[in-house]
Amino acid sequence: MLSEAEKERRWQAAGLENDTIFGLVMGRKDICKLFLRSAIPDVVFTDLEVTPQKEIVNHYHSKAVRLDVLAVDEQGNHYDVEIQVKNEHNVPQRSKFYHSMMTNRMVGQGENYQKVKATYVIFVCMFNVNTEEALSHFEMINRNNLNEKLNDGTHTILLNVNADSSKLNENLQGLVQVLKRESVNQSQLGQELSKALKEVKGDMLVKNQLGYASEDMVLYGQQDVIQSLIENKDKLGLSENSIIEIIMEKIHLTKSEAEELYDEMLEDLEKQKQN
Structure with missing residues (x-):
């Protein structure tokens, strides 16, 4: 059993990269809205229903998944925002699975496939992914005509925290700075994240519920x-x-x-x- 001193040390060491803390912070509606508009500027929505640590089970034989943050807009489009700390070399496969889980919950038996809306899986990666860009947006395209999209509404977005963030917009730079524990710029998202992180870390109820960050190995993207x-x-x-x-x-x-x-x-x- 962990000593109280060790629990406290783990809690103080935990930051936004802890998936539970990430869910509680990014799960705040105003912060989630601002993040999505910064990461996907071409998406238009007015409101979101946001659920942190949302578990989805589509069949009792299937693998359940707990999403860090699930947001649904007024059109029914789904957004999954995930923090990925440890590189398990399965980002493409994990993305595919998360898309399928969100899509399955949109349509009931006998309903029309037109009810299927867009799904966005957004991975904030604390390790180097297979792309040199700090922000990469993937869609289904025609291999014979790369300018032609399938428009099935499937989007996977990777934010590589370790990449050169100079081309990111100010808000996303602020997120990276909070995750890397650097001085945070004056962007709205950076400031809001810093404020919310302090509030969550200072909440004794949250602290006790999380067990001082439990047994998590916090790698800080290293x-x-x-x-x-x-x-x-x-x-x-x-x-x-x-x-x-x-x-x-x-x-x-x-x-x-x-x-x-x-x-x-x-x-x-x-x-x-x-x-």
């Missing part, structure tokens, strides 16, 4: 850095113990936690080589 150190440790003249010490210092983990994380990263690298 997974790729750690993996690179492990992969190149011989070239860099680093030992396993020295990398574990770096992990302890940079991510504020205990030695046993850092050792466990090191083993996880090493296992991930070996799997990547096999693939």
